[in-house]
Amino acid sequence: MSSDSCELLCVDLPQAEKVRARVPGDDDVRPAADRARALADPTRLRIARALQIGGELCVCDLAWVCSSSQNLVSHHARQLRTAGLTASRRDGKLVMYRLTDAGHALLSLLLPDPGLEPAVREG
Template sequence: MSDDRCELLCIDLEHAEGLRTTLPETDTLQARAERLRALGEPTRLRIAYALHAGAELCVCDLAWIIGSSQGLVSHHLRQLRAAGLVTSRRDGKLVMYRLTPIADRMLSASTAPEMEADPV
């Protein structure tokens, strides 16, 4: 018998059903998974942290800050925008990027003191 499974089926139906009904809908979970997946790539996460610290930055600044090419940064910004984590606006010849409120909250939560201790 595997150590990660119960040897006896015993469901606390009232408690389990109460929890099951509070779970978000599948569509909501799918959108959240996409956002988390977008931040699961180190370069995109680095870009997001730069935007979190700098509020609004252009591709040139972001490329300099994270030490990557403008083309690579632009590629990752498109993916972050598709996931709903980044917005942009044109300022003359510049395109300025900023985090969406949800991305800002996600990064704020991931930098909380209790999250700093990395057990790995």
């Protein structure tokens, strides 16, 4: 038997039911799981950190900062946007990305940096 499992079944039913009533279902936690999954990739995590430090950056700048191709950065930035962690806007021929409030919050939990002074956020 695994040392991670109980050796006998002894459910504290009142306590377990109280907890069970407050635990959200799969559909309720799916958006949070998607956001967490989006930052599970090292390239996306680096892009998010660059946006946290630099504020709003175009894909060209992100590619240079992350030492990656524009196509790769564009792909990953789009995935961060789909997860609700970044927002984008077109500025002429440039696509500008910035972290959303959710992106800032989650990134701060994953990569805390007390010396980091985040860029001023708009809107």
